[in-house]
Amino acid sequence: MDEYRNFTLTVAERITQDRISELAKRKDLDIVMALQSYDELVKIMNVIQDRILVWVKERAPSLLEEKKDFEKVIELIYSQSSEPDYVRKMAELYLKSRECRSAVEKQIGDLMEETAPNVAAVIGPILGARLISKVGSLARLASLPASTIQILGAEKALFRALRKKGKPPKHGIIFQHPWVHGSPRKIRGKIARLLASKIAVAARVDHFSGRFIGEEIKKELEDKVKALRSGAG
Amino acid sequence: MDEYRNFTLTVAERITQDRISELAKRKDLDIVMALQSYDELVKIMNVIQDRILVWVKERAPSLLEEKKDFEKVIELIYSQSSEPDYVRKMAELYLKSRECRSAVEKQIGDLMEETAPNVAAVIGPILGARLISKVGSLARLASLPASTIQILGAEKALFRALRKKGKPPKHGIIFQHPWVHGSPRKIRGKIARLLASKIAVAARVDHFSGRFIGEEIKKELEDKVKALRSGAG
Numbered sequence: 001m002d003e004y005r006n007f008t009l010t011v012a013e014r015i016t017q018d019r020i021s022e023l024a025k026r027k028d029l030d031i032v033m034a035l036q037s038y039d040e041l042v043k044i045m046n047v048i049q050d051r052i053l054v055w056v057k058e059r060a061p062s063l064l065e066e067k068k069d070f071e072k073v074i075e076l077i078y079s080q081s082s083e084p085d086y087v088r089k090m091a092e093l094y095l096k097s098r099e100c101r102s103a104v105e106k107q108i109g110d111l112m113e114e115t116a117p118n119v120a121a122v123i124g125p126i127l128g129a130r131l132i133s134k135v136g137s138l139a140r141l142a143s144l145p146a147s148t149i150q151i152l153g154a155e156k157a158l159f160r161a162l163r164k165k166g167k168p169p170k171h172g173i174i175f176q177h178p179w180v181h182g183s184p185r186k187i188r189g190k191i192a193r194l195l196a197s198k199i200a201v202a203a204r205v206d207h208f209s210g211r212f213i214g215e216e217i218k219k220e221l222e223d224k225v226k227a228l229r230s231g232a233g
Numbered sequence: 234m235d236e237y238r239n240f241t242l243t244v245a246e247r248i249t250q251d252r253i254s255e256l257a258k259r260k261d262l263d264i265v266m267a268l269q270s271y272d273e274l275v276k277i278m279n280v281i282q283d284r285i286l287v288w289v290k291e292r293a294p295s296l297l298e299e300k301k302d303f304e305k306v307i308e309l310i311y312s313q314s315s316e317p318d319y320v321r322k323m324a325e326l327y328l329k330s331r332e333c334r335s336a337v338e339k340q341i342g343d344l345m346e347e348t349a350p351n352v353a354a355v356i357g358p359i360l361g362a363r364l365i366s367k368v369g370s371l372a373r374l375a376s377l378p379a380s381t382i383q384i385l386g387a388e389k390a391l392f393r394a395l396r397k398k399g400k401p402p403k404h405g406i407i408f409q410h411p412w413v414h415g416s417p418r419k420i421r422g423k424i425a426r427l428l429a430s431k432i433a434v435a436a437r438v439d440h441f442s443g444r445f446i447g448e449e450i451k452k453e454l455e456d457k458v459k460a461l462r463s464g465a466g
Contacts (some may be wrong), residue, residue: 029291037284037323044277051270058262086336090270093326093333100326101321 021139027115028137034108035129038197041101048094055087104134116141118202119211122215122221123177123195130173131199142207149203150174150196174199179225245346260348261370267341268362274334283325285310288320349374351435354447355454356410356428364405364432375440382436383407383429407432412458420461427457 052074056063060083067073077083078091108129116138119128120146134152135141141149151158151184153172161168171192180192198221205213285307289296293316300306310316311324341362345353349371352361367385368374374382384391386405394401404425408414413425431454438446 033284033288033291033427036287038321039278040284044280047273047277051266054269055266058266084340086267086340089336090331091296093329096329100319100322103322107317107319174333193353222342 024115024139025137027111028132028139031108031111031115031129032133032136034104034111035126035133038104038108038126038129041097041104045094045097045101046088048097049074052087052090052094116203116206118206118214118217119199121212121218122198122202123174127173127176128199128208130176131203134173138203138207142203144200144203146193146197146200149199150192179221183225183229187231190228191225194221194228200209246450247347255446257348257371260344261372264341264344264348264362265366265369267344268359268366270342271334271337271362272329274337278327278330278334281306281323281330283324285320285327288323349436349439350438350445351447351450352432354445354451355431355435356407360406360410361432363409364436367406371436371440375436377433379426379430379433382432383425389434412454416458416462420464423461424458427454427461 005217027195039223040184043119053070056077060077063073063076064070067076074091074094078088078095083091105126109120112128116132119131119138119141122128123131131149131152132138132141135144136162144152151169151172152174154169154175154176155172157169157172160166170189171180174192174195175188177195179195183191198217202214202217205211242399282303286303287405289306289310293310296306296309299301300309307324307327311321311328316322338359342353342358345358345361349361349365352364352371352374355361356364364382364385365371365374368377377385384402384405385407387402387408388405390402390405393399403422404413407428408421410428413421414430416424431450435447436449438444
């Protein structure tokens with residue numbers, strides 16, 4: 001009887017685990033899909049901006065002098081009726097794309113809050129989503145050493161370095177974080193290593209325990225970055 | 234006195250000509266800019282469609298069985314509130330892009346009507362605009378032999394043929410016209426040559442006289458295409 005009980009318990013556990021990992025996979029995929037949409041929207045906005053810019057430079061260059069901020073120029077074109085209909089419609093499309101990008105950002109924020117709140121707290125929802133998308137799942141991110149997380153997204157530079165025996169890259173995706181690219185060049189490597197180690201911790205806590213310690217990790221990180229920056233200054 | 238008169242007349246003529254060619258250049262540039270916007274919009278629509286399709290396949294595959302036409306699926310997603318907010322916003326963005334593409338199409342139609350009505354009548358406003366964009370101006374298009382017009386846009390294939398001594402391409406941009414790609418392979422070359430010769434005539438009439446003989450050219454062309462097709466059938 002005990003044997004049977006144990007067996008059913010094991011089966012029940014396996015089913016629960018499968019169900020959890022199935023759910024996790026679903027959420028990971030939602031993150032990947034939303035991030036792809038986000039990236040496409042950014043590209044779409046750039047393309048529309050370029051087309052409007054070409055037109056403005058040729059046909060209404062005074063608008064560029066009037067407003068320094070090109071987003072403001074676009075808003076102006078949309079609100080004025082003196083421009084050709086299609087140019088106004090392009091301006092409207094740009095503003096709609098921006099709205100849509102905000103909606104995707106919100107969605108990524110919500111998904112990261114549910115799935116990987118610690119990672120989101122440490123490096124932000126978008127970059128966190130980018131790391132998860134890069135490796136395919138939170139489970140995989142949680143299994144990676146900090147040194148690998150540090151250079152995720154810099155695979156080309158890594159293989160080039162290995163081939164030509166040059167210096168390996170110091171950062172990949174995480175370079176996009178202001179703490180890294182906003183720091184003096186000589187301490188960027190250190191900051192990238194620090195950030196990657198905290199992301200590794202955050203990903204593991206997210207995957208294995210679900211506790212939220214993101215704020216503490218972030219605080220600790222901020223103090224260390226400040227110390228490094230003042231030392232470098 | 235006669236000499237002076239002649240001189241002022243010549244100067245006046247030159248000014249008028251410069252002014253006309255300046256205006257023509259302005260319109261040519263408007264055509265080029267509008268066509269670039271058109272092409273970008275088509276790409277944008279494809280990108281948004283792909284992103285929505287990925288999402289639908291994963292999360293709402295039943296929609297695909299329900300509606301065969303993917304544009305209808307997008308309209309459905311937009312009108313339903315059960316999907317995530319960002320997916321609905323992507324659907325809205327698709328519909329807005331389609332509206333915008335119609336506005337650009339109309340603009341290209343209007344510009345071609347003013348600048349190159351004969352070319353527009355023979356091959357359609359979009360393909361006509363594409364030919365003008367390719368060579369940079371109506372003036373340049375009007376100066377090209379039909380054999381060059383026939384393979385405009387197939388430069389890669391042409392140079393490959395010259396390098397490897399293969400067969401030269403039979404058509405470039407004009408391949409996109411249904412009379413060419415919709416005809417049996419063995420008469421496509423003939424139809425392309427015919428079409429190119431009529432475009433050459435149309436471009437010259439547009440550039441040098443401005444008379445409208447587009448309908449006659451088109452009628453003649455249609456008859457010949459029908460004869461060729463029935464001969465080939």
